[in-house]
Amino acid sequence: MLILLVEDDSAQLEPLQTALSKVGHIVDAVQDGETASWLIKEREYDLLILDWMLPKVSGIELCRHYRNLNLAAPVLMITAKDTTADKVTGLDAGADDYIVKPVDVLELLARVRALGRRSPLWQGEMIELADLRLDLTHLTLERGVDNIQLSVKEFQLMEYLMRHPRQVLSRDQIEQALWSWGSEPESNAVTTLVRRLRQRLETLGAKDWLETVYGMGYRLHSPN
Amino acid sequence: MFERSRRRLAYWFALSMGSILILFAFTVYHRQVKDQMREFDARIYDQAKRIAASTTYQKQGESWLIDTENVSLRDRNALESKIIYIRWYDFQQRLLQFTGYSPHQRSQVTPGWQTQKYDFHLKGQPLSKHLRRLTLPLKDDGSPVGYLQIAVSLGPLQTSLARSRLFLSLGIPIALTFTGVVGWILGHFAMQPAKRSYEQLQRFTADASHELRAPIAAILSNAQVGLLASEDDDQERDQRLSNIVIQSKSMSSLVANLLFLARHEGQLNPQDVANIDLVELLSSIAEGYIDSAIDKDLRFEVDLPASPVEVHSDRDLLQRAIGNLLDNAFKYTPNGGKITMRLEPKPRQVLIKIMDTGIGIPEVDLPHIFDRFYRVDKARTRETGGVGLGLAIARQIIKAHDGKITVVSEAEKGTTVQICLPLQPQ
Numbered sequence: 322m323l324i325l326l327v328e329d330d331s332a333q334l335e336p337l338q339t340a341l342s343k344v345g346h347i348v349d350a351v352q353d354g355e356t357a358s359w360l361i362k363e364r365e366y367d368l369l370i371l372d373w374m375l376p377k378v379s380g381i382e383l384c385r386h387y388r389n390l391n392l393a394a395p396v397l398m399i400t401a402k403d404t405t406a407d408k409v410t411g412l413d414a415g416a417d418d419y420i421v422k423p424v425d426v427l428e429l430l431a432r433v434r435a436l437g438r439r440s441p442l443w444q445g446e447m448i449e450l451a452d453l454r455l456d457l458t459h460l461t462l463e464r465g466v467d468n469i470q471l472s473v474k475e476f477q478l479m480e481y482l483m484r485h486p487r488q489v490l491s492r493d494q495i496e497q498a499l500w501s502w503g504s505e506p507e508s509n510a511v512t513t514l515v516r517r518l519r520q521r522l523e524t525l526g527a528k529d530w531l532e533t534v535y536g537m538g539y540r541l542h543s544p545n
Numbered sequence: 546m547f548e549r550s551r552r553r554l555a556y557w558f559a560l561s562m563g564s565i566l567i568l569f570a571f572t573v574y575h576r577q578v579k580d581q582m583r584e585f586d587a588r589i590y591d592q593a594k595r596i597a598a599s600t601t602y603q604k605q606g607e608s609w610l611i612d613t614e615n616v617s618l619r620d621r622n623a624l625e626s627k628i629i630y631i632r633w634y635d636f637q638q639r640l641l642q643f644t645g646y647s648p649h650q651r652s653q654v655t656p657g658w659q660t661q662k663y664d665f666h667l668k669g670q671p672l673s674k675h676l677r678r679l680t681l682p683l684k685d686d687g688s689p690v691g692y693l694q695i696a697v698s699l700g701p702l703q704t705s706l707a708r709s710r711l712f713l714s715l716g717i718p719i720a721l722t723f724t725g726v727v728g729w730i731l732g733h734f735a736m737q738p739a740k741r742s743y744e745q746l747q748r749f750t751a752d753a754s755h756e757l758r759a760p761i762a763a764i765l766s767n768a769q770v771g772l773l774a775s776e777d778d779d780q781e782r783d784q785r786l787s788n789i790v791i792q793s794k795s796m797s798s799l800v801a802n803l804l805f806l807a808r809h810e811g812q813l814n815p816q817d818v819a820n821i822d823l824v825e826l827l828s829s830i831a832e833g834y835i836d837s838a839i840d841k842d843l844r845f846e847v848d849l850p851a852s853p854v855e856v857h858s859d860r861d862l863l864q865r866a867i868g869n870l871l872d873n874a875f876k877y878t879p880n881g882g883k884i885t886m887r888l889e890p891k892p893r894q895v896l897i898k899i900m901d902t903g904i905g906i907p908e909v910d911l912p913h914i915f916d917r918f919y920r921v922d923k924a925r926t927r928e929t930g931g932v933g934l935g936l937a938i939a940r941q942i943i944k945a946h947d948g949k950i951t952v953v954s955e956a957e958k959g960t961t962v963q964i965c966l967p968l969q970p971q
Contacts, residue, residue, distance in 0.1 A: 329926050330759055330763070330926075332759075332763040332788065332791070333759065333762050333763045336763070336766035336767045336769075336770040336785070337766055339770050340769070340770045340773060343770075343773060374755065374925060376922070376926050401754050401755040401758040401759070401762075402755075403754065422759070422761075423758055423761045423762035423764075423765045424762055424765070424766060425769070426765070426769035426773070
């Protein structure tokens, strides 16, 4: 999932970002509401995780703003404010869930999974293309009895390709979908990543599934 | 919550004031009725006396002849126009004479006052009126002659009382409404202090929970991410552990500050109090800030008198208070600015001034800056500024020294903090 994580305290932001990335999410981590309110218009997020108290634009305002744009991705509020009145305010502003600090990382990941299941794009814990199966929780790829463990980046590329089967995806599209906002991947990063994924696919005997369309990009399809 | 208290206050105020008002109004009305009645009666009595005096009697055997020739009703006044009838009876209560309304039945003659209702027909319409009747025994040299009966309509009196009742029935609700409104307004003022301290408490709890939870949150998530890391990823684990160390230290300093505030509330510890030279103390504190002044390209001026200035105080605490103020000055003064620390001895007190050309404090925040955990930056960004205890600690220390700390600030211009410490009488 593409997640926007907004938290002004970098000491709290960084571990959450790491934890979310480790389970395969692409995380745009920003520290102020202003940047965040610009980003929600630029990128299509699957989930927003917002801290309440932020400099310039608060998490609540951000949430209202997001809902006013008629965007429907779930919003998870994280805050130190724990009174019932605060929770009501948070949920009324359009948040779907509410976690009080200190955030238990395992709980956060579980809630993110739960919110993901509610998404209209939810296809289950597995995505399938012909006899190729991608396990979203364990980051593994299966074909028949064979089973391989993917790295986070390989998994993210595989997920992106499998969610857009038979489509030609350009290098730019892949770059934008897989890398966090503001990070600058090396010029050949996509090529290297595709090569690495092909090697992994080879072990499953599916190397030729990932096809290079010259001058355009890449495409995942079942040869049969 | 405050709205409800305010409503209740207004309600009780209106109710109590209203009851007093209604009681007062009824008393006044009651007195008015009695006074007017007495006055009315007095006038009837005068009239009756006059009539009695102008009536002449002649004894004829056992009975008396009553002559009403001389009775004159010509000097008509308001009362006379309302006379319904005048009747003369002999002492056996037989009607002898009458003017005005004719009796249609034989009525009982009892001396004294009566209030009666009588019915009559006016142009075929049945009407009823109240009348006041006085029956006066007539005497001649002490022997009873007969009775004079005079009846007057109570109409004018009733009209006047009706007017009073109308005035009261309109006036009381208006006054009650007015009391309610006044109570509502007073309630607002009465609620203000409670509301202020409630808001302050609310702010304190919210801020404290934010400050206490932030390091815990960071420690917890770092620890959990460390545990999630694969076994051979030593670098990741080391990174997490060192983050936890940093966060634990900041947590520990926060707790230390809170404990400090709790422990040093009130009096100084007499063992730690001694005569210290402020000039020496301030110059040693200033030395510690020279490096940061150079780093931030700040002009740091220290203006101290040549001779020592001795005060009776706890050196460590005073150093901490002044250190907190200087920390703030350095933190909130942009590069290229100027910070001045000045010591001004006065006859009975000594002033320590710390002036900066920093970002200043907005006027709305000035009354609160000494509150624990209060920060001008509502988002409480960790990158700029601390947890909001520095000034609270400084003030508590200065207060314990019987001193005063004041802040004058202008946004974008700078801030001046002044500490005023009393000098020991020599």
